[in-house]
Amino acid sequence: MSSRIRRHLLATSLVGLIGTTMPVLAQTAPVTTEPAPGIQAPESTPNEPTNTGDIVVTGTLIRDPSIASSAPVQIVGKDEIRLRQAxxxxEVLRTLxxxxxxxxxxxxxxGAGSFYVDLRGLGNFRNVVLxxxxxxxxxxxxxxxxxxxxxxxLIERVDTLTGGASTTYGADAITGVVNFVTRSDFSGLxxxxxYQLNDRGDGRYFRGDVTxxxxxADDKGNAVISFGYQxxxxxxxxxxxxxxxxxDSYSGAQGGSGTSLPSSFSVGSLGTRQLQPTTGSLVAPYQPFNYNPYNIFQTPFERYNAYAAAHYDVADDIEVYGRAMYSKNVVQTIVAPSGVFAANVAIPLSNPYLPAAARASFCANNDFNAAVAGIQTITAAQCAAGALATSPSDAxxxxxxxQLRIRTTDVGPRIDRYETQVFDFRGGVRGDLTDHLSYDVAGSYGESENYHAQQNYVSLSRVRDALLATNPNSCISxxxxCVPLNVFGSAGAISEAxxxxxxxxxxxRITSSLAQARGQINGDLGFAIPMAAKPVSFAAGAEYRKYxxxxxxxxxxQNPSELGGxxxxxxxxxxxxxxxxxFGELIAPLIQNRPGFQDxxxxxxxxxxxxxxDAAGKPSYNTTSWKVGGSWTPVDAIKLRGVYQRAIRAPNINELFQPNTTGLGSLAIDPCSGRKPVGNATLTAVCVGQGAPAFTIGSIQDPSSGQPNTTTGGNLQLQPEKATTYTLxxxxxxxxxPSxxxxxxxxxxxxxxxxxxPTAQDxxxxxFAALSGSSAASPVCTQIRRNPDTGALDxxxxxxxxxxxxxxxxxxxxxxxxxxxxxxxxAIGAAMLNLSFQGNWTHSQLFQATPSSVNRECVGFYSANCGYSGSIQPExxxxxxxxxxxGAADLSVQWRHLDDVKQEPLDVIANGKxxxxxxxxxxxxxFDTSVRFRVQPQFEFTVTVNNVFDKQPPFVGGSIGVVQFNSGNTYPSTYDALGRRFSFGARLTF
Structure with missing residues (x-):
């Protein structure tokens, strides 16, 4: 490679002073350059020794400071992280x-208390974080x-390589790797x-670190320790x-949950009716529950972390090294209050809180004799007598x-507290075998524990006990x-008792662990191909991992019917x-320093x-991943590069072992809801075949809050998935x-x-896409199981x-x-101007869950089924x-652009509107701005303003996307829902 290419790669790799986000075209050793007047030299280069003294080149295992990887790598340097005040x-990776x-x-x-990265939108479990x-x-x-x-x-830079990397880093790296490289040989304090604050005075965020x-031992060793809190x-x-x-995204009207306050009840063939507290009557549902005010845009978060690393030269050619890290995170998710979500309850006619008008409706429409087919109602006289009978022994x-739906606002919001503790240790020894060969043998072990505490959830069994009451002071059970429960009032009707x-x-609790060991030999073969100047480099070794x-x-x-919501x-x-x-890798210079072939x-x-x-009777399997690539520099100004890879991803523990579990999905419209089945014998037969009672046809409701029940589970018969990836x-x-x-x-x-x-819509x-007379018995229809009381999907x-x-x-x-x-x-006089641009055009992103599923194109679209991850991917x-x-000041402006996106056309077809x-x-x-002042060589002060113009997020309602990402009538992970934010940071070094 020409010296000019080397110099410019080094000078621009982290965009001079600020280390901005950009792809790395090669990764080369430091060269000596004089900075422009008044300008500090770049703080780091793409190749950097880690605290182990190793050379980290993301994308290859070959440890050679002059190696240039054929795959493009995006880099975010530590100065960029500091300017953003991430x-x-x-936060750093979300906007790449x-x-x-x-x-x-x-x-x-x-969310479950952890944060992840999703490369190319193909799933946050298809990449590897290093x-x-x-x-x-x-x-x-x-x-x-x-x-x-x-x-x-302690992060020096963040390297992101997208595209298959299974050959280099093993399974899971189908979409690439994110490599966090720590600062090496840190010396000093x-x-x-x-401190961060939103323009509206909320969202305070504090972070502090000491390193x-x-x-x-006469500079034979180095040790570093860092503590952090936020x-x-x-x-x-x-x-x-x-x-x-x-x-509601489709009607434009106020939406919300059908599990509301005042309560709703199933009333025989009348379907669902909501209580009118002022009259005690049961009327058509009129007031969904507005859950938005309880939900949050920024989750409460507290973290303590410690990191330590050291290395020591035992002898000239032997170095021992190690690192240890510990982190304790507490994340709270806060959602609307719990309650009873369409569960069956038994209520005595003599319940002390039951209004007379509601009692009359229940008597005239509900079933009072399950032993006889159909709905067996009772007379007004029997109803009146039942209202006076307070003992089960009374005839x-x-x-x-x-089926009761009530939002128990008096109990308080649901709070899920996730406390995660992680520790990870690594140690090894490395050195030189010969002038051309080096070795590295290391092992590590790490564990994590995620403790989940659910607070303010309502116990359904206690609700049932408390409703079986005939006086306000004691329960029959x-x-x-037990305290008798009033579900027939408005907010405040449920007492604190x-x-x-x-x-x-x-x-x-979720616990996970990873034990690993790796031995590797690096070096060159001691000879060069005849038309090349540099020798052939290689890496080879073996690795063991236990998850x-x-x-x-x-x-x-564990009880699916116990905790409300x-x-x-x-x-x-x-x-x-x-x-x-x-594994093995080879980098072979073929032609160098020849006309038309600089490299x-x-x-x-x-x-x-x-x-x-680890399962009885489950056979083992073998996989092979490989890559071939290269680069060609015909003249100083041009370099061509490319790599083709075969990558694999083995099924993870959840995909293999998770038992079938019923949870919540995203679906706005049920084909069996409303009047759609009425007069359509085939559709009616399908709905009934899925478990809907015949009397509910014509009154089935769409899933409450757009969240149908979904059943998923693991599969021990799964095999590794395979990918072919290439970059040019x-x-x-x-x-x-120049520059x-x-x-x-x-x-x-x-x-x-x-x-x-499959997605819920799949x-x-x-x-339902092609109903026929046989559809009622088709497995793709009968595996959908409806509510046995209401016929709904929730x-x-x-x-x-x-x-x-x-x-x-x-x-x-x-x-x-x-x-x-x-x-x-x-350079502009005494000033230095740095400009950087990093953009992406996504041509296509297709997802087909099964051969019978839609091959769904989601670039530039959004819906409850679009995007493999559920998040938005603009073109x-x-x-x-x-x-x-x-001089001592940096003034920086960042412009972030997202292209326009539209409702998925298939979503318009599926929902009819x-x-x-x-x-x-x-x-x-x-637009974000940052101003940094180096007041003294040892002290710098930074002020950052994010979303300078306080641009409000797009308004799309709260039922057009998956729940995780379509929240608060917008997409808060993609668009800024917090508004203008001010961050003030100070750094002191000795």
Missing amino acids: NTAE PGAVPSIGSAVNNG LDGNRIAPADLLGRVDLNNIPLA EAAAS LGGNF KADPVYQGARDFSSTQI NYRTFTT GATG QAAYLRVPATS KAAQEADALA AGGAITPFEGGYSVIEG LTLETGIRQSHYSI GVVLQPPMI LTVTVDYYNIKIRDAITS AIDNC GDAGTTGGLYLGLSNLGRLKTDGIDLGVNYRH FYWNQRTTLTL AFGNYGRIPAYDY
């Missing part, structure tokens, strides 16, 4: 072009790494603190005008069964502490698997893996414009035998399975697009940063 690694926002601080209902090129302990059953545990204070390090306050959706009221004592009896704490995970829960959490049972299980791998290099690699599943790119450095670098890379990722489950379409998880979304290897995923990077640095997305450095402006989100542009 608090977690998820080519990634889509995953579960993070803006996900409230559906620390200094090594795996760390996963945080959950899917093997994902919680980004909350990354020690940002650094203390930093930052101490130094050399010892705390974030919640931002409630009720505190923003656009999100204070839930709006006139009668109860009726009704005689249950200890009643609420205290209903509240039950439930707990669950274990378990989920446990108390009796309350818990979304289903937490089922205990455990599982594990191990993998033994052998032509070949890169290859292969990894053979043997998996053993060019690096341009025109000689007529300008342009990179253009096309990527293509295809996954077959993908481990997927399950509906598979049954209700008690113990009796309503809803939509079956089973896992299989029948899926296919595909995406392709172009990444563009432009970087320019130019165009870019970041542009302009920084002017003058779109609503005005809710069907389109225009292009969005955000």
